[in-house]
Amino acid sequence: xxxxxxxxxxxxxxxxxxxxxxxxxxxxxxxxxxxxxxxxxxxxxxxxxxxxxxxxxxxxxxxxxxxxxxxxxxxxxxxxxxxxxxxxxxxxxxxxxxxxxxxxxxxxxxxxxxxxxxxxxxxxxxxxxxxxxxxxxxxxxxxxxxxxxxxxxxxxxxxxxxxxxxxxxxxxxxxxxxxxxxxxxxxxxxxxxxxxxxxxxxxxxxxxxxxxxxxxxxxxxxxxxxxxxxxxxxxxxxxxxxxxxxxxxxxxxxxxxxxxxxxxxxxxxxxxxxxxxxxxxxxxxxxxxxxxxxxxxxxxxxxxxxxxxxxxxxxxxxxxxxxxxxxxxxxxxxxxxxxxxxxxxxxxxxxxxxxxxxxxxxxxxxxxxxxxxxxxxxxxxxxxxxxxxxxxxxxxxxxxxxxxxxxxxxxxxxxxxxxxxxxxxxxx
Amino acid sequence: xxxxxxxxxxxxxxxxxxxxxxxxxxxxxxxxxxxxxxxxxxxxxxxxxxxxxxxxxxxxxxxxxxxxxxxxxxxxxxxxxxxxxxxxxxxxxxxxxxxxxxxxxxxxxxxxxxxxxxxxxxxxxxxxxxxxxxxxxxxxxxxxxxxxxxxxxxxxxxxxxxxxxxxxxxxxxxxxxxxxxxxxxxxxxxxxxxxxxxxx
Numbered sequence: 001x002x003x004x005x006x007x008x009x010x011x012x013x014x015x016x017x018x019x020x021x022x023x024x025x026x027x028x029x030x031x032x033x034x035x036x037x038x039x040x041x042x043x044x045x046x047x048x049x050x051x052x053x054x055x056x057x058x059x060x061x062x063x064x065x066x067x068x069x070x071x072x073x074x075x076x077x078x079x080x081x082x083x084x085x086x087x088x089x090x091x092x093x094x095x096x097x098x099x100x101x102x103x104x105x106x107x108x109x110x111x112x113x114x115x116x117x118x119x120x121x122x123x124x125x126x127x128x129x130x131x132x133x134x135x136x137x138x139x140x141x142x143x144x145x146x147x148x149x150x151x152x153x154x155x156x157x158x159x160x161x162x163x164x165x166x167x168x169x170x171x172x173x174x175x176x177x178x179x180x181x182x183x184x185x186x187x188x189x190x191x192x193x194x195x196x197x198x199x200x201x202x203x204x205x206x207x208x209x210x211x212x213x214x215x216x217x218x219x220x221x222x223x224x225x226x227x228x229x230x231x232x233x234x235x236x237x238x239x240x241x242x243x244x245x246x247x248x249x250x251x252x253x254x255x256x257x258x259x260x261x262x263x264x265x266x267x268x269x270x271x272x273x274x275x276x277x278x279x280x281x282x283x284x285x286x287x288x289x290x291x292x293x294x295x296x297x298x299x300x301x302x303x304x305x306x307x308x309x310x311x312x313x314x315x316x317x318x319x320x321x322x323x324x325x326x327x328x329x330x331x332x333x334x335x336x337x338x339x340x341x342x343x344x345x346x347x348x349x350x351x352x353x354x355x356x357x358x359x360x361x362x363x364x365x366x367x368x369x370x371x372x373x374x375x376x377x378x379x380x381x382x383x384x385x386x387x388x389x390x391x392x393x394x395x396x397x398x399x400x401x402x403x404x405x406x407x408x409x410x411x412x413x414x415x416x417x418x419x420x421x422x423x424x425x426x427x428x
Numbered sequence: 429x430x431x432x433x434x435x436x437x438x439x440x441x442x443x444x445x446x447x448x449x450x451x452x453x454x455x456x457x458x459x460x461x462x463x464x465x466x467x468x469x470x471x472x473x474x475x476x477x478x479x480x481x482x483x484x485x486x487x488x489x490x491x492x493x494x495x496x497x498x499x500x501x502x503x504x505x506x507x508x509x510x511x512x513x514x515x516x517x518x519x520x521x522x523x524x525x526x527x528x529x530x531x532x533x534x535x536x537x538x539x540x541x542x543x544x545x546x547x548x549x550x551x552x553x554x555x556x557x558x559x560x561x562x563x564x565x566x567x568x569x570x571x572x573x574x575x576x577x578x579x580x581x582x583x584x585x586x587x588x589x590x591x592x593x594x595x596x597x598x599x600x601x602x603x604x605x606x607x608x609x610x611x612x613x614x615x616x617x618x619x620x621x622x623x624x625x626x627x628x
Contacts, residue, residue, distance in 0.1 A: 008458065008459040008460065009436075009458070016436045016453075016456055016457060016458030016459070017458065017459055018457045018458070018459055019459030022509055022530045023506070023509015023510065023529075023530065024509065024529075024530055062457075068622070097530075098531060099479065099480035099481070099530065100480050100481055100482050100531060100621070101482075101531035101621045101622070102529075102530040102531020102532055102621065103530070103531070117622075118532075119620070120532075120599060120601075120618035120620075121599040121617070121618060121620060122598050122599030122600075122617075123597070123598075123599070126597040126598060127597060196565070197597065
């Protein structure tokens with residue numbers, strides 16, 4: 001082969017330059033002196049950037065790795081900075097080159113790696129401007145790749161560092177405004193520079209594999225969820241969720257069935273020694289299930305102590321107990337509140353059938369502090385037999401319901417975390 | 429084949445220039461560029477060395493627009509690099525041009541040039557076609573540096589022509605080629621290189 005071979009050297013400092021990209025490289029920035037060279041025009045010096053501070057990225061020019069089964073080489077490094085309302089964001093783009101798939105960007109942001117490439121397919125609508133976003137009442141959407149992308153943010157970033165080869169002219173100090181639209185696992189970025197419009201598609205590649213393929217170790221677990229980060233269930237989360245859902249369903253049905261058990265018992269009432277005291281005889285016909293006694297009171301902003309004594313058909317004491325009922329209600333800051341209960345409920349299991357005797361008295365009571373209370377004036381006594389204990393079913397239901405809802409809840413929290421960085425506001 | 433040495437450190441560059449126009453020195457990393465004779469011409473159809481790519485002669489591939497079998501290929505140089513045009517047959521046996529340039533892939537067929545210019549429009553200008561306004565995004569010259577297989581038209585080695593590419597933002601590319609006052613126009617969609625696959 002005949003022809004003149006020339007070393008590609010920086011015209012500014014004379015350092016030898018590496019040519020790693022393909023034929024579409026248009027800009028090369030000398031890693032030694034920061035000179036920006038026109039790769040299309042015989043490496044003519046365009047500009048020199050002094051005082052450059054390389055972003056903290058473990059990726060180096062010439063590193064090779066694999067993403068999505070495609071071999072890539074790092075050919076350029078771009079540092080970006082964005083400032084808004086006193087906050088500052090920094091990230092690093094690495095220009096990648098593949099002989100088969102062309103050019104792409106590998107972005108390192110908050111410990112996340114993002115792969116971005118050009119998208120030239122049809123969009124619906126064809127374009128969205130920042131003015132359209134500002135005038136919209138709802139987040140604008142854009143259709144592409146059989147997906148709907150919803151407006152996420154407008155980025156107005158500045159190039160703070162450049163080193164290596166680039167498929168587009170990217171000078172330190174250049175500002176680029178982009179509109180970002182997010183779908184479930186992809187982001188579309190619309191950038192307009194002058195009359196040139198560019199659409200890019202970003203995805204969140206498998207992180208550990210990507211780091212490893214470039215021979216690097218990750219910077220540790222990122223401290224925040226990236227908008228493109230997919231939901232990652234815990235090990236066995238699906239099994240746990242399914243089990244929880246089945247348990248919750250079964251315990252709910254069982255609980256409702258058990259609640260429907262039981263029949264009312266007509267007590268024979270006799271007045272007691274005091275106004276509220278009474279004795280009741282309960283004709284219990286069988287020993288299946290529980291006997292449940294219900295005392296409904298009308299106390300209000302007050303409490304009462306209730307003594308209950310129960311004897312079996314042989315006049316032997318079954319148990320004796322003292323319970324307190326209290327009910328309070330009020331309004332605070334325009335909000336009404338209430339606490340306590342006006343009803344007392346006691347259950348026990350009968351050993352034999354026959355007439356049980358219930359003695360009830362209300363020996364003490366009072367009002368709550370600082371409130372006008374009304375003690376018990378009347379009471380209603382109800383009794384049931386053959387009732388089933390549904391407590392354990394409701395306990396199982398209470399435990400299994402959150403387990404059943406684990407995936408939907410975590411998924412919802414993940415969705416909220418992904419959209420936390422959006423600058424869309426309904427008040428805009 | 430001449431062997432070359434690194435102009436910076438003197439290390440042997442081997443026979444790398446047989447396959448590539450730009451070679452990095454293994455020792456010091458300095459790139460070397462071959463300014464002329466980018467590709468050796470041998471015979472009337474040129475020598476086309478194998479390059480990495482997603483499309484290869486006689487290897488059918490699947491796209492969202494159907495399956496294509498490349499039966500012919502032409503390579504054009506645009507100075508800093510080269511791109512391949514494959515003449516490929518779809519499942520119905522109808523031919524289409526598939527342009528492959530470092531991951532940028534376009535599927536095009538001839539389009540009526542009734543409303544299109546016969547001379548290259550300027551970069552950045554707008555032309556009307558198919559009820560759309562097309563902006564010229566690229567206008568360069570290219571040189572045919574080789575061809576092989578079955579092609580629908582005759583190509584001449586080393587022929588230099590002007591080409592333009594224009595976009596209207598709907599995912600299609602309008603391309604014009606200008607040879608001695610005659611214009612040929614092609615139109616078709618971009619194909620996503622990530623969506624190309626092999627049949628089956």
